[in-house]
Amino acid sequence: MPPPLSLPVLLTPFQAALSEWGDRVRRDLPWRHTRDPWSVLVSELMLQQTQVARVMPRYVGFLARFPTPAACALAPVGEVVRAWAGLGYNRRAVHLHMAAAVVVDRFEGALPEGLDQLRSLPGVGPYTARAVSAFAFEHDVGVVDTNAARVLARAVAGRRLAPVEAQALADSVVPPGRGWAWNQAMLDLGATVCTRRRPRCGQCPLAAPPVGATVGGCVWAGGGHTGPDPADGSAGVSGPQSAFAGSDRQGRGRLVDALRAGPVTVAALPVACGWPQEPLRAQRVAAGLVADGLAVVADDGSLRLP
Numbered sequence: 125m126p127p128p129l130s131l132p133v134l135l136t137p138f139q140a141a142l143s144e145w146g147d148r149v150r151r152d153l154p155w156r157h158t159r160d161p162w163s164v165l166v167s168e169l170m171l172q173q174t175q176v177a178r179v180m181p182r183y184v185g186f187l188a189r190f191p192t193p194a195a196c197a198l199a200p201v202g203e204v205v206r207a208w209a210g211l212g213y214n215r216r217a218v219h220l221h222m223a224a225a226v227v228v229d230r231f232e233g234a235l236p237e238g239l240d241q242l243r244s245l246p247g248v249g250p251y252t253a254r255a256v257s258a259f260a261f262e263h264d265v266g267v268v269d270t271n272a273a274r275v276l277a278r279a280v281a282g283r284r285l286a287p288v289e290a291q292a293l294a295d296s297v298v299p300p301g302r303g304w305a306w307n308q309a310m311l312d313l314g315a316t317v318c319t320r321r322r323p324r325c326g327q328c329p330l331a332a333p334p335v336g337a338t339v340g341g342c343v344w345a346g347g348g349h350t351g352p353d354p355a356d357g358s359a360g361v362s363g364p365q366s367a368f369a370g371s372d373r374q375g376r377g378r379l380v381d382a383l384r385a386g387p388v389t390v391a392a393l394p395v396a397c398g399w400p401q402e403p404l405r406a407q408r409v410a411a412g413l414v415a416d417g418l419a420v421v422a423d424d425g426s427l428r429l430p
């Protein structure tokens with residue numbers, strides 16, 4: 125049998141420009157040094173709502189404590205919540221613990237490769253499933269987070285994209301065999317150059333068609349940025365967040381921080397939440413933590429981590 129033919133991959137001008145830029149300037153992030161699916165899942169869940177700079181030191185420490193799904197599943201969920209300190213949105217820690225248990229029970233301790241199987245894990249939505257698929261298994265799927273969606277809407281479509289359109293477009297532009305590097309480049313471009321408020325088009329590899337090509341430049345920039353920003357309202361592109369200061373979210377975070385130090389009595393709940401004058405509000409937030417699996421009520425009525 126003759127060996128299979130290895131054909132060169134022909135890239136479109138758009139693919140060539142972004143691939144060259146991505147390979148040249150790729151950010152050196154700890155989770156980019158691994159293809160271990162568990163490590164990638166941990167990084168993706170951490171990065172969902174938290175900035176890269178805050179995730180970096182905690183990612184390393186978390187994996188040192190829970191290097192495998194089995195190590196995580198065997199630990200009490202409270203320990204996982206403790207290791208999540210500083211990342212916020214603590215329900216992700218509960219979801220990760222639940223996902224680890226499912227991986228152990230149903231997949232013999234190893235994360236599955238298929239998108240449907242990945243999506244069957246608690247806390248793993250379409251974005252996270254595709255991120256694990258691309259960044260751990262190097263599959264050629266499009267990963268559409270808020271950064272990639274912004275680039276797709278501005279550079280490729282030149283108009284607002286519905287969720288299904290954004291995903292289909294993202295899948296269609298992945299160069300064959302380059303899913304890992306391509307998606308990293310998309311995320312990097314959106315995070316560092318094609319930013320939400322002030323895109324730095326002068327430094328963007330997509331601003332104009334590549335040398336020698338007549339097509340391939342950014343649609344929105346090529347049109348002189350006329351009309352509304354295509355990213356506004358596009359699938360996956362988040363708008364401004366509601367204020368954190370004074371919100372229930374803030375009190376919730378404070379209460380989980382207090383629980384990391386030890387049990388909190390009912391009388392101490394308002395102070396732990398930062399609302400000494402609002403005991404009913406504190407109790408409502410505490411009940412929410414219990415409902416979300418982030419806290420349990422001990423025999424003496426105090427609240428503690430599970």
Ligand code: SF4
Nearest residue numbers: 318325328331342345
């Ligand atoms: S040219 Fe400007 S708007 Fe277009 S992708 Fe680059 S940074 Fe974004």
